[in-house]
Amino acid sequence: MLWNSSLRLQGISKTFKSISCYSTAAQFNTSKVDCYISTINNCYTNLAIEEWLLRETDPQRHVLYLWRNKPCVVIGRNQNPFQECNLEFMRQNNIPLVRRRSGGGAVYHDMGNSIYTIYMPRHAFSRRTNADLVSRALQQLDVPAYVNDRHDIVVDGLKVSGSAYKIINQRAYHHGTMLIDADTEALKGCLSKKRMNKTGIISKGVESVPSPVTNIRDYSFTVDHQQFCESVLAEFIHDYNDGASIEPIIFDEEHIEQLPSKVKETAKELQTWDWMYGQTPEFTNTIKNEFDWGHVNGSIHSKHGMITDAEFSTNSAGAHEVTVVSAISVGLKGCRYSPNAVKEAAAKITSEIPGLISAENEHLVEDMDRWLSNKL
Numbered sequence: 001m002l003w004n005s006s007l008r009l010q011g012i013s014k015t016f017k018s019i020s021c022y023s024t025a026a027q028f029n030t031s032k033v034d035c036y037i038s039t040i041n042n043c044y045t046n047l048a049i050e051e052w053l054l055r056e057t058d059p060q061r062h063v064l065y066l067w068r069n070k071p072c073v074v075i076g077r078n079q080n081p082f083q084e085c086n087l088e089f090m091r092q093n094n095i096p097l098v099r100r101r102s103g104g105g106a107v108y109h110d111m112g113n114s115i116y117t118i119y120m121p122r123h124a125f126s127r128r129t130n131a132d133l134v135s136r137a138l139q140q141l142d143v144p145a146y147v148n149d150r151h152d153i154v155v156d157g158l159k160v161s162g163s164a165y166k167i168i169n170q171r172a173y174h175h176g177t178m179l180i181d182a183d184t185e186a187l188k189g190c191l192s193k194k195r196m197n198k199t200g201i202i203s204k205g206v207e208s209v210p211s212p213v214t215n216i217r218d219y220s221f222t223v224d225h226q227q228f229c230e231s232v233l234a235e236f237i238h239d240y241n242d243g244a245s246i247e248p249i250i251f252d253e254e255h256i257e258q259l260p261s262k263v264k265e266t267a268k269e270l271q272t273w274d275w276m277y278g279q280t281p282e283f284t285n286t287i288k289n290e291f292d293w294g295h296v297n298g299s300i301h302s303k304h305g306m307i308t309d310a311e312f313s314t315n316s317a318g319a320h321e322v323t324v325v326s327a328i329s330v331g332l333k334g335c336r337y338s339p340n341a342v343k344e345a346a347a348k349i350t351s352e353i354p355g356l357i358s359a360e361n362e363h364l365v366e367d368m369d370r371w372l373s374n375k376l
Helices: 012-020 022-028 043-056 087-092 127-139 184-191 225-240 253-258 261-270 319-331 341-352 362-375
Strands: 033-038 062-067 072-075 097-099 107-109 113-121 145-147 153-155 158-161 163-168 171-179 200-203 249-251 283-291 294-303 306-314
Touching: 033 043, 033 225, 043 062, 043 072, 043 097, 043 113, 043 163, 043 171, 043 261, 062 225, 087 184, 107 113, 107 184, 113 127, 113 225, 127 145, 127 153, 127 158, 127 163, 127 171, 127 225, 283 362, 294 362, 306 319, 319 341, 319 362, 341 362
Parallel strands: 033 062, 033 249, 072 097
Antiparallel strands: 062 113, 072 107, 113 171, 145 153, 153 158, 158 171, 163 171, 200 283, 283 294, 294 306
């Protein structure tokens, strides 16, 4: 083993202080690299640690961070979750959404999916170099992996690892997933394009590029998270530390309260509606539906997760139908883009114009609510 799995944030206060001060770190650390391993499986905490390491470790050092999460979907910084994800499936299965700080596409995480982050000086950044490092780690485990033209790691042409990167000032990182034994049915359910095909979303966000995927387990019955991490660490120290072993720092649940305050603050921010949905790029969703009482066409425009404009029309000549459709068009403006938008709009209309929604037309509001809650 390349690390002692019982090592848990040993000397954590000293470590955190020293890596915040590069000159101090140099006095205590004779290796050229650092490695951090998280046994915490909370997606918000792990992403917060990842961001903290980017900003607090020495920008001239190579650093490796290895981690994994319980089931979640992680979208890129500039992506539209309403377009990328089957949010209804995720809600039904208690799978949280996370918006990361880097670009790239949407990915599914679970305990069968290992994640690696490699930090380096900006001038040394190379997606190909890092992908090759991880590919070699798999080859050492007798998995016939290679890097394709998109810098994805594949086996027999099937993707086992997608990646993204972030560059700030003099620092950069390249991170990626590794499908070892992930739940591919849950992956398909969360990232299914069927939901997107039911809508007419035109977005300014970055769309994911779908690729056929497979698990490493289909090629090796023995590879697990521990072995993958050990192999990646071995290739990492071979490339950047002259092959000399290092002792990683382990982040674990037992010492989670000792994490830096900035990590806790970032983890909390990542869970807010303003970050997860409020950062959604501007988009328009054009929809239509046939009810027993008539046909309805609709167009909803959203910016920063809020409905800024909504236009609905119906071919029904009934006064109640026209009233409800028009009222919802007005009421949706200023509501969050969410399955509860019609309920919120109806409550707002009832408050502002008492009597507009009555027993005679309440069933029409319920019809619109059922329809739109499945579309938003």
